[in-house]
Amino acid sequence: MRNTLIICQKELRSYFVSPVAYILLVMFGLIFGFFFWNALGYFVIEGMEMQMRGQMYPLNLNEQIIRPLLQNVSVVGLFFIPLITMRLFAEEKRTGTIELLVTSPVRDLEIIVGKWLAALALYSCMLLFTAVNFAFLFKYGNPDWKPLAIGYLGLLLQAGALLAIGTFISTLTKNQIIAGAVTFGVCLLLWVLEWVSGYESSTWARVLAYMSVITHFESFGRGVIDSKDLVFYATVIFLGLFFTARSMESLRWRS
C-alpha cells in the first residue's frame, strides 16, 4: 500500500511538473465548456418556445442538460485517455528508469496500481472542471444531485476501465506515440462496437454491443446503478491490470 502511494505520488508529480496535465485540463475544460454552453443555450430557447406556445411542459435540468452532457463527457473522455496513459510505462522503458523500479523492493502490482491510480486521479481532476460548470445549475436551478453523482461514478468507472487498458498497452512498447495511437484505436473501437446493435440482433451482435464501454454507461447517465454494468467495468479494470502485470513479467523473460 505504501509503495503504491509512493509510485502514485511520483506519477502525479510528473504529470503536473510537465505541461501535460495543464494542457489536458485546459483542453478538456474548453471542450466541456463549449458543450455546456451549447446545452444551456438549447435549454433556454426550448423553454422560451414552450412559454410562447403556452405549453407547460415540465422542463427538467437533469434530463435535458445533465444527462446528455455526461454522455458527452464519456465520449470526450475516450479521446483524452490515451494521452493520459501513453507515457506510463513506455517512457520508463525508453529512459531505462523501469530498471530502477523493477529492482527496487516493490511488487509489480504495486507499481501498476500506483500508476493506474495516478492516471485516474488526473482524470478526476478533469472531471472537476465539469463539476464547476454543473455548479451553476445548482445556483440558478434545482436539479437532482443524485443522478449527477451516479453519473460521475459511471464516468470514473468507465475511465478506470479504459485507463487500465491504456496502461496495459503502454507496457507493450517503448514508444509513447505507438502506445497512444493503439490505445486511441482500441478506445474508439470499444465505443463504436455498440453500433452493431442498431441493425443486427444476432448473438454475436449482442456480444459485441455488450463489449462496448459506452452501452454500460447509459444507465449511469440516467442515474441508475445497474449491477451488470458495475460488474462489467470491474471486470475490465481487473483484466486490464492483470494483463499489465503479465506483460511486465514477460518483459523480463524476453528483453
Added chain:
Amino acid sequence: MINVKELTKRYARTTAVDHITFEVAKGQIVGFLGPNGAGKTTTMRMLTCFLPPSAGTATVAGFDVLEQSLEVKKRIGYLPETPPLYPEMDTTEYLKFVGRLKGLSGAELEKRVDYACERCAVADVKHKLLGRLSKGYRQRVGLAQAIIHNPDVLILDEPTAGLDPKQINETRDLIKSLAGSHTIILSTHILPEVEQTCEQVIIINKGKLVATDSVRNLQARARGAESIVLEVAGRNSAIDAPVVQEKLQRVSGVSRVSCKQQVDSRAVFEVESDKGKLVRGDLARAVVEAGWDLNELRPAAMSLEEVFLQLTKSEVPTEKAAAQGGQQ
C-alpha cells in the same frame, strides 16, 4: 556474499550467459571484465532480479534471486548502464523518491539523502533538475541512488563509461572508498580500471567464464612459462649480442632467448625458461662468469591487458593461448 552457480540465460536464439559459477566474499570489490556483448550486463541483471535466470542459481546475502527476490532487492544497490534518472525531478527529490521506494522514511530518509549527496559529491546540484545535469553528475547521482539505502551489495554496470579522465579517477576513488562496508561488483571493459580498483577479477567472454582470480594471480597465471628480462653490459667495451645470447642459451632449463634491444655496450634479453624451473641464479652466474656486468634481472610482468587479450581470444583454449602469448 554473492554466490552464483551454473547461472545461465538463454534467449530464443542465443545464450547470453552460459553456466557461470563464481563467489564474491563480503567487502570485496570485484571487477567484471569482458568485451562488449560478453554477457556482463545480463549477469548483473540476473543478480539484481531484473531478469530471471534460465537455469542455475544465484544467491545474494543468502537469498535466492528467483525465490526471495524482494529480500534480495532490499540488499542491493544497482546502477544500470544508463543511470535511471527522471529528468523532471531535481536531485534531492529524486533521491528521496528512490529512498522511499527502498523503504526509508522520515528523519532516516533525510539523513541518508544528505549522506549520499555528500559521499557522491552531488551536494552542489541538490536543487538542479536531473535533465539539466552533465554526464558526470548524472553518473554520480546514479551512484548516490545506489547507495541511498546502505545496501550490502552494490552492483555497478560500467560506472565510469562516458566520463572524462578526471571524473573517472574521482569515481574510482569513490568506489574504492565504498568497499569494505559494501560488497561491490563493477563491470567494465577498461582494464586499467580493474587493475586500479579491484581485488578480484571475473573475466567472461561470449557468455562463458574465462577466469576468476585475484588480479595478481591472474597476471602470474597467464604468464605461463616464466619469462625473465635481463640487461647485460660489457665492461668498458662494446658487447657482442649474439655471443651473449648463445651463452645464455646454454644455461640449463632455458628454452628460448631473444635480444630485445642493444644500445652501445648494453643489451636487453628476454629469456624464457621451462615451466617450474628456476633459472635466475644460473643466468646471473653465467653472465658474471663470462666477464659481463648484469645490470638488471627481473620477471617480465604482463599487464592485465595482455592477460585479457589472451584469455578472451576465442577458439584457442586458455592454456594454449597463454603459452602462445608467452612465446611471442
